[in-house]
Amino acid sequence: MSESFFWWTKEQLDLYEKVKDFVENHIEEAEFYYWKRKFPWPLVKKAAKEGFFGVGIPKEYGGMELGATGGCITGEQLGRLYSVGHVFTVSILAGLEQILRYATEEQKRKWLPKIASGEQLGAVCITEPFAGSDAANVFTSAEKDGDEWIINGKKRFITGAGVADRYFIYAKTSEDPAVRKQSGHITSFIVEKGTPGFTLEKINPLIGIENVPNGYLDFNNVRISDKNRIGAVGKGWNVMMSGLNFERLIGSAILLGMFDDTIKLLFHYTKRRVQFNRTTNKFPGIQNGIAEIITKCKVARTFAYYCAKLIDEGKEPMIEASIAKLVATEYGRECALKAIQIMGGDGLTRFYPTERFLRDSKIGEIVGGTNEVQKMIIYRFSAMLPGSNVSIRLRWNDEIDAPLISKKDSRFKGLEVNEENILKVIAHDFKVNPGLYMTPDDVREDIGGGSRSSIRKIFEALENKKLIVVHRDRQKKIALVKASYEGLQQAFPKEHYQWFPEWYDDSDKF
Ligand SMILES: Cc1cc2nc3c(=O)[nH]c(=O)nc-3n(C[C@H](O)[C@H](O)[C@H](O)COP(=O)(O)OP(=O)(O)OC[C@H]3O[C@@H](n4cnc5c(N)ncnc54)[C@H](O)[C@@H]3O)c2cc1C
Numbered sequence: 001m002s003e004s005f006f007w008w009t010k011e012q013l014d015l016y017e018k019v020k021d022f023v024e025n026h027i028e029e030a031e032f033y034y035w036k037r038k039f040p041w042p043l044v045k046k047a048a049k050e051g052f053f054g055v056g057i058p059k060e061y062g063g064m065e066l067g068a069t070g071g072c073i074t075g076e077q078l079g080r081l082y083s084v085g086h087v088f089t090v091s092i093l094a095g096l097e098q099i100l101r102y103a104t105e106e107q108k109r110k111w112l113p114k115i116a117s118g119e120q121l122g123a124v125c126i127t128e129p130f131a132g133s134d135a136a137n138v139f140t141s142a143e144k145d146g147d148e149w150i151i152n153g154k155k156r157f158i159t160g161a162g163v164a165d166r167y168f169i170y171a172k173t174s175e176d177p178a179v180r181k182q183s184g185h186i187t188s189f190i191v192e193k194g195t196p197g198f199t200l201e202k203i204n205p206l207i208g209i210e211n212v213p214n215g216y217l218d219f220n221n222v223r224i225s226d227k228n229r230i231g232a233v234g235k236g237w238n239v240m241m242s243g244l245n246f247e248r249l250i251g252s253a254i255l256l257g258m259f260d261d262t263i264k265l266l267f268h269y270t271k272r273r274v275q276f277n278r279t280t281n282k283f284p285g286i287q288n289g290i291a292e293i294i295t296k297c298k299v300a301r302t303f304a305y306y307c308a309k310l311i312d313e314g315k316e317p318m319i320e321a322s323i324a325k326l327v328a329t330e331y332g333r334e335c336a337l338k339a340i341q342i343m344g345g346d347g348l349t350r351f352y353p354t355e356r357f358l359r360d361s362k363i364g365e366i367v368g369g370t371n372e373v374q375k376m377i378i379y380r381f382s383a384m385l386p387g388s389n390v391s392i393r394l395r396w397n398d399e400i401d402a403p404l405i406s407k408k409d410s411r412f413k414g415l416e417v418n419e420e421n422i423l424k425v426i427a428h429d430f431k432v433n434p435g436l437y438m439t440p441d442d443v444r445e446d447i448g449g450g451s452r453s454s455i456r457k458i459f460e461a462l463e464n465k466k467l468i469v470v471h472r473d474r475q476k477k478i479a480l481v482k483a484s485y486e487g488l489q490q491a492f493p494k495e496h497y498q499w500f501p502e503w504y505d506d507s508d509k510f
Pocket of ligand 1: 090123124125126127131132133134156157158159160206209214363366367368369370371372373376
């Protein structure tokens with residue numbers, strides 16, 4: 001199922017073969033650590049030695065320079081080794097994009113080779129006890145003292161807490177409400193393990209991703225050099241945002257390999273499970289279920305690699321990265337549940353990877369911004385696109401005697417702009433769209449003239465006469481208008497609004 005895509009470069013194709021081989025040869029070792037609930041240090045070191053942690057880092061800093069597509073290819077495969085995939089993800093996310101875009105050359109030379117070699121594992125530290133989805137609400141503070149910063153506060157839910165050496169943190173550097181309003185109150189820093197005052201506070205017992213520690217961190221007067229500050233003071237929000245598309249994409253990629261392994265397992269399993277004297281793969285319901293999983297796998301995978309391509313082309317695919325994350329995690333949960341159902345009781349046991357897929361995809365729906373937050377982003381950013389403001393006008397077609405989507409001028413176009421005609425436009429719209437208001441621009445378009453201010457004055461006059469109902473925006477400006485009952489009566493006789501299908505009996509009309 002997990003075939004390559006035609007737009008991959010030769011180097012990306014080679015990487016795909018290499019990382020796939022690596023994973024195939026180490027699945028049993030990954031299982032071993034999973035069952036032991038031990039962090040798989042030897043396996044992580046082997047993956048690092050292969051250079052996988054440097055997949056997105058430019059060659060001049062010791063990486064492979066294979067972009068977001070390379071990151072996706074590696075994440076998809078390493079995700080099949082459970083904890084190794086998660087550590088890979090947080091380690092490269094703890095600074096890669098942020099350092100590439102915001103660090104000085106000296107900082108790049110210091111940190112990027114360490115990320116690339118996997119010599120230092122990293123952790124991303126955004127979340128705090130009081131800052132979850134509202135990531136800007138950080139309490140952890142950084143105060144300047146000469147050439148140093150003093151950090152105080154707590155972070156929580158940090159993947160890789162304890163095993164990571166490099167912690168990419170976001171701290172508050174201003175209390176000024178005006179600065180905060182512009183999201184200028186946050187600055188980003190790297191804090192290294194072993195810095196005095198920086199301690200591990202708690203490890204969370206979680207539903208999934210079991211053998212990667214996830215926990216709380218405590219910063220008690222932790223002094224770090226100003227050289228550990230990434231980006232300008234007050235630019236932490238931009239630094240955080242700069243990595244988010246990549247982060248969401250890689251977060252979705254690590255689940256993709258699990259879809260594929262689940263499909264292979266289901267083919268294997270249902271050819272060997274006999275009920276009612278038939279192998280279960282002969283039951284149409286089971287076939288439908290597997291087909292559904294294959295479909296969702298292909299959609300999630302194709303979308304993730306499309307998004308990776310956009311990033312590699314230098315685009316900022318905010319909407320697509322959120323969709324990639326949403327689709328991979330929601331489909332992951334749905335497919336895992338379906339797979340469990342197909343396998344019956346076996347699917348619920350730890351002896352098969354299906355229940356783990358369920359637990360990990362559920363986590364995926366919360367980390368990296370919850371899926372509700374992704375939907376908020378998808379809606380808000382889509383609403384800013386030109387397509388969301390195209391008006392789709394229905395006009396009454398007298399020949400068909402029905403409202404049709406039309407690009408023709410309104411029947412009122414060219415009439416004098418006065419109260420009577422504006423009321424007619426608004427009342428006629430009731431015949432076409434009985435449940436909708438009109439925007440002032442809809443009315444202006446229909447009448448085909450008049451300045452916005454003159455039309456607004458007419459609306460106010462009609463409102464005073466109770467002939468129209470208006471909806472005002474927060475600034476109290478008229479945003480929408482519709483005819484009142486009295487307005488409808490004044491504009492047209494009641495027959496204007498009546499409409500019956502041809503087959504409707506005249507004797508039943510009243
Ligand atoms: C396993 C795991 C690993 C993690 N790893 C890391 C890590 O490495 N680094 C890190 O910094 N963080 C990490 N996190 C934290 C993760 O990013 C947060 O849990 C996540 O952003 C949600 O924050 P929260 O848990 O505080 O939930 P809350 O923000 O309290 O959300 C609770 C509910 O309210 C909803 N909600 C909140 N705001 C809105 C809104 N405006 N509109 C609609 N619904 C809303 C949410 O969708 C959610 O359903 C991890 C979490 C987990 C569970």
